[in-house]
Amino acid sequence: MKHSMTKVAALVFAITPVAATALASGVAGAAAPSHVTEHMRLITGKMAHKSGWPKITNSSWTVHKGETVTVQIVSYDDGTAPLMGQYMKYANVMGTTNGKELVNGLSVSNVSDINIAHTFTIAKLGFNMPIPVAPTGKSIVVTATFKATKTGTFVWNCFAPCGSSPAGMGGAMKGMDWMTGKVKVAQ
Ligand SMILES: [Cu+2]
Numbered sequence: 208m209k210h211s212m213t214k215v216a217a218l219v220f221a222i223t224p225v226a227a228t229a230l231a232s233g234v235a236g237a238a239a240p241s242h243v244t245e246h247m248r249l250i251t252g253k254m255a256h257k258s259g260w261p262k263i264t265n266s267s268w269t270v271h272k273g274e275t276v277t278v279q280i281v282s283y284d285d286g287t288a289p290l291m292g293q294y295m296k297y298a299n300v301m302g303t304t305n306g307k308e309l310v311n312g313l314s315v316s317n318v319s320d321i322n323i324a325h326t327f328t329i330a331k332l333g334f335n336m337p338i339p340v341a342p343t344g345k346s347i348v349v350t351a352t353f354k355a356t357k358t359g360t361f362v363w364n365c366f367a368p369c370g371s372s373p374a375g376m377g378g379a380m381k382g383m384d385w386m387t388g389k390v391k392v393a394q
Pocket residue numbers: 261324325326365366367368369370386
């Protein structure tokens with residue numbers, strides 16, 4: 208695992224200049240909007256010593272209205288959890304500045320359902336990042352950018368059935384700071 212961490216660091220540096228091009232232009236009479244990046248890791252339950260439970264950490268963070276926010280999730284989860292029913296729409300990238308996300312630097316607008324491990328979805332903001340399965344023993348880096356235009360505290364969820372219970376919608380799916388958390392957009 209230490210070996211793959213080194214590779215991840217290299218990818219992060221490679222992606223940064225691309226994300227920087229998403230900077231919005233300034234608004235007359237207002238301070239120029241800033242660009243922040245939120246880094247998260249998606250680990251499997253085994254790594255966190257909790258059998259079967261996947262987890263996204265940091266699960267909660269705060270940004271400010273007017274900021275351009277790049278969300279970067281490094282995922283180590285090699286298990287698939289295909290979307291079902293009403294949640295199948297979350298195979299599509301939603302609410303990003305260009306309608307795309309970067310998966311290991313490759314720009315995509317959706318992930319095939321069978322390759323989905325999780326989603327990072329802020330439903331109230333219409334923002335969705337499908338997270339593909341990572342190759343076993345390796346990680347993937349998924350990056351997407353949105354503009355924070357609305358203040359409030361917004362719950363994010365994973366809508367892939369990655370948890371416990373027969374339908375896969377229990378356990379981590381309902382556990383705060385596991386497959387759900389909060390994003391605050393402050394004034
Ligand atoms: Cu999940």
